[in-house]
Amino acid sequence: MERKKNISMAVIKRLPKYHRYLNELLRNDVDRISSKELSERIGFTASQIRQDLNCFGDFGQQGYGYNVRELSNEIGHILGLTKEYYVVIVGAGNIGQAIANYINFQKLGFNIKAIFDINPKLIGLKIRDIEIMDIDYLDDYLKDNKIDIGVLCVPAKSAQSICDKFVKNGVNGLWNFAPVDLIVPEEVVVENVHLSESLLTLTCLLNGDIK
Amino acid sequence: MERKKNISMAVIKRLPKYHRYLNELLRNDVDRISSKELSERIGFTASQIRQDLNCFGDFGQQGYGYNVRELSNEIGHILGLTKEYYVVIVGAGNIGQAIANYINFQKLGFNIKAIFDINPKLIGLKIRDIEIMDIDYLDDYLKDNKIDIGVLCVPAKSAQSICDKFVKNGVNGLWNFAPVDLIVPEEVVVENVHLSESLLTLTCLLNGDIK
Numbered sequence: 001m002e003r004k005k006n007i008s009m010a011v012i013k014r015l016p017k018y019h020r021y022l023n024e025l026l027r028n029d030v031d032r033i034s035s036k037e038l039s040e041r042i043g044f045t046a047s048q049i050r051q052d053l054n055c056f057g058d059f060g061q062q063g064y065g066y067n068v069r070e071l072s073n074e075i076g077h078i079l080g081l082t083k084e085y086y087v088v089i090v091g092a093g094n095i096g097q098a099i100a101n102y103i104n105f106q107k108l109g110f111n112i113k114a115i116f117d118i119n120p121k122l123i124g125l126k127i128r129d130i131e132i133m134d135i136d137y138l139d140d141y142l143k144d145n146k147i148d149i150g151v152l153c154v155p156a157k158s159a160q161s162i163c164d165k166f167v168k169n170g171v172n173g174l175w176n177f178a179p180v181d182l183i184v185p186e187e188v189v190v191e192n193v194h195l196s197e198s199l200l201t202l203t204c205l206l207n208g209d210i211k
Numbered sequence: 212m213e214r215k216k217n218i219s220m221a222v223i224k225r226l227p228k229y230h231r232y233l234n235e236l237l238r239n240d241v242d243r244i245s246s247k248e249l250s251e252r253i254g255f256t257a258s259q260i261r262q263d264l265n266c267f268g269d270f271g272q273q274g275y276g277y278n279v280r281e282l283s284n285e286i287g288h289i290l291g292l293t294k295e296y297y298v299v300i301v302g303a304g305n306i307g308q309a310i311a312n313y314i315n316f317q318k319l320g321f322n323i324k325a326i327f328d329i330n331p332k333l334i335g336l337k338i339r340d341i342e343i344m345d346i347d348y349l350d351d352y353l354k355d356n357k358i359d360i361g362v363l364c365v366p367a368k369s370a371q372s373i374c375d376k377f378v379k380n381g382v383n384g385l386w387n388f389a390p391v392d393l394i395v396p397e398e399v400v401v402e403n404v405h406l407s408e409s410l411l412t413l414t415c416l417l418n419g420d421i422k
Binding site for chain 2: 013019020043078085094104148174179189201202204206
């Protein structure tokens with residue numbers, strides 16, 4: 001399958017949504033779908049969908065629509081879902097626990113190998129058989145284990161130093177829930193979930209002034 | 212202050228980040244900042260910053276930079292932070308608890324009035340003095356109380372029906388953590404936090420194929 005390089009961030013951000021909808025179709029035994037039907041479900045225009053998917057090769061056949069399984073597999077491949085990922089969570093508060101408990105992540109190939117926290121009351125407790133370890137051992141743990149993704153569920157003030165530990169030990173993917181922008185070398189990918197900013201986007205849109 | 216209408220979603224999505232950085236400057240007693248300095252901190256280009264902020268009126272003075280407090284106040288106003296919001300959370304699992312426990316939301320003017328769940332083991336428990344109530348009472352509660360924002364921390368399959376209850380009772384802002392796209396009337400604003408999609412964006416970028 002020939003893929004064009006330099007896919008825009010906007011397309012990349014839409015791919016997980018395509019993947020979710022296509023898997024829903026598969027669960028409902030739908031084999032083929034036209035870009036028009038897909039557009040009605042997913043809410044992007046049909047021409048947007050054709051344009052997005054063309055970035056990754058020639059999928060649809062004029063008049064026959066897309067083969068749902070083939071398209072889902074290919075998008076899964078582009079999303080890196082054909083691999084397994086080793087994940088470490090730092091911060092075992094509510095968000096860290098939510099991530100650790102979310103069984104769907106495991107189904108997608110994300111294996112949570114360890115959880116770290118600074119709170120002595122949490123250290124030694126288990127979340128789904130994974131013991132919460134003392135943050136002081138994070139560095140040693142990362143030296144001894146190959147980890148792909150670090151999840152930061154820590155307060156803003158600790159985030160950069162935890163980030164630095166991950167980066168120093170070769171963890172190139174960071175999923176950051178702390179309300180800061182991490183400073184990382186070019187080869188490291190950071191995906192932020194800034195909850196306060198999401199909430200303020202909501203109130204901004206609720207606020208009639210700018211509509 | 213004269214504001215232009217039809218601000219693009221891209222600008223709206225950047226505003227909370229401006230607000231976060233400006234408040235950090237205020238905490239560090241910085242009164243004035245040039246778009247160049249702000250750009251170095253925040254990571255947008257100086258011209259992008261000037262262009263964004265011009266949407267909302269005439270802030271910077273050539274050669275003098277921005278008045279940090281004035282700009283922060285104005286952006287806070289645009290973000291709707293001069294108001295108080297009454298919030299109801301549905302779903303008292305880890306994510307719901309994280310939202311309920313996040314003290315910063317209260318500081319920003321978000322008052323969590325009630326939490327609902329379907330799980331009998333959780334009903335009656337308290338999170339920060341707010342009792343978790345039986346989901347069966349949600350409809351009655353919303354009839355009797357003016358609520359601005361509904362937070363959906365429920366599984367995908369229950370999300371639309373909870374959404375419909377909120378909408379029917381005049382709740383026009385929905386913060387949705389369920390991995391579905393809610394169907395709502397035009398006057399209702401939905402802000403999604405789709406964690407799986409965020410994680411898949413990360414792996415997509417980690418995956419060398421498309422870079």
